Amino acid sequence: MKQQIREVLKRIELEYDVQILFACDAGSRALGFADQESDYDIRFIYVHKLNWYLSIDQKKDVLELPKQDTLSIEINPLLDMSGWELTKTLRLFRKSNPSLIEWLQSNEIYLQQYSTIEKMKAMTGNIFSSKSFIIHHINIAKRNFDVVLAKKEGNIKLYLYILRSILTGQWIVKYGSVPPVEFQKLIQILSPGQVKKAALKLLSAKQVGEPLLNDIDLTIIDDFIVKEIDFLESYAKQLSKSQPDPTNTLNQLFRETLEEVWS
Incomplete structure (x- = not known):
């Protein structure tokens, strides 16, 4: 190709x-x-x-x-x-x-x-611009999460895009630099625990072609998404756009x- x-x-x-x-x-x-x-x-x-x-x-x-x-x-x-x-x-x-x-x-x-x-x-x-990046990815996360909630299904691709946007924001908060593109690098910012475990399971499922995932408790991911979107929105408001x-x-x-x- x-x-x-x-x-x-x-x-x-x-x-x-x-x-x-x-x-x-x-x-x-x-x-x-x-x-x-x-x-x-x-x-x-x-x-x-x-x-x-x-x-x-x-x-x-x-x-x-x-x-x-x-x-x-x-x-x-x-x-x-x-x-x-x-x-x-x-x-x-x-x-x-x-x-x-x-x-x-x-x-x-x-x-x-x-x-x-x-x-x-x-x-x-x-x-x-940290502010531009975070706002951009907050909007992606919110838009995709609205779709997930409306369809009430564990769409793996949408969850991965939501998580990637949130991890991009977390990277900027922690390092203040241009984040890597690859999900596998971004996910290293997460501490070991249930959220990281669930995110890696979503990634593995997507890579083998599964569209939906219903055998993990997605409320763990959902709660993480809501919490981090709120945090990133508050954080972005404090940032200056001047360059x-x-x-x-x-x-x-x-x-x-x-x-x-x-x-």
């Missing part, structure tokens, strides 16, 4: 007249939740030629394949591919967009070329990228 993904990325470059700077998996495979049936959630960052940017009209800055955009070749149904144009990417990076920063931390990288991404990674520590403005640096990075890629 990796070779096919790279072939599709090359085809995108040819047919859309862009260069892809970076492509990674941002779904269950990157997070450590994957089973044999899991999709490949490929996210990429691309740059157009100079003339594309010299326009008074705003243009489309996202590619979504096969959902909204097309290619001349068939795309494997397991592939869900979405890319952001570079200026959109840098604007979101300036805001410490959690999804983007997590892409940059992915351990499933399919393409990385030119120097832009390494420069962005080197800037991440200064760009990173040094990196706009000039990012503008320069954009110009350097155009020069490096297209000269």
Whole structure:
């Protein structure tokens, strides 16, 4: 599949007249939740030629394949591919967009070329906003937990996403740094006990393809989720959102990228 993904990325470059700077998996495979049936959630960052940017009209800055955009070749149904144009990417990076920063931390990288991404990674520590990250993951946890409660079933995938968001928040509280992407690393922040044991059981079940789990007391997990969401919400309110403005640096990075890629 990796070779096919790279072939599709090359085809995108040819047919859309862009260069892809970076492509990674941002779904269950990157997070450590994957089973044999899991999709490949490929996210990429691309740059157009100079003339594309010299326009008074705003243009489309996202590619979504096969959902909204097309290619001349068939795309494997397991592939869900979405890319952001570079200026959109840098604007979101300036805001410490959690999804983007997590892409940059992915351990499933399919393409990385030119120097832009390494420069962005080197800037991440200064760009990173604890407040933005925690609020983002609180919202994910609350939204998924509402679904779990409404359906009244032990949906393993949803529980894992909820737990991952909470553990991401806990990591930030404890270390004040960009959290790892992988669930297996995040879970190490939990002390040995019933919650950690139940979380590991959920992970094992998901990796073998079980959609539901009814043989453990999920109230242990539910109580933990409610408690930690309340704590993280209170913690986030105390955090400052003020960050040094990196706009000039990012503008320069954009110009350097155009020069490096297209000269």
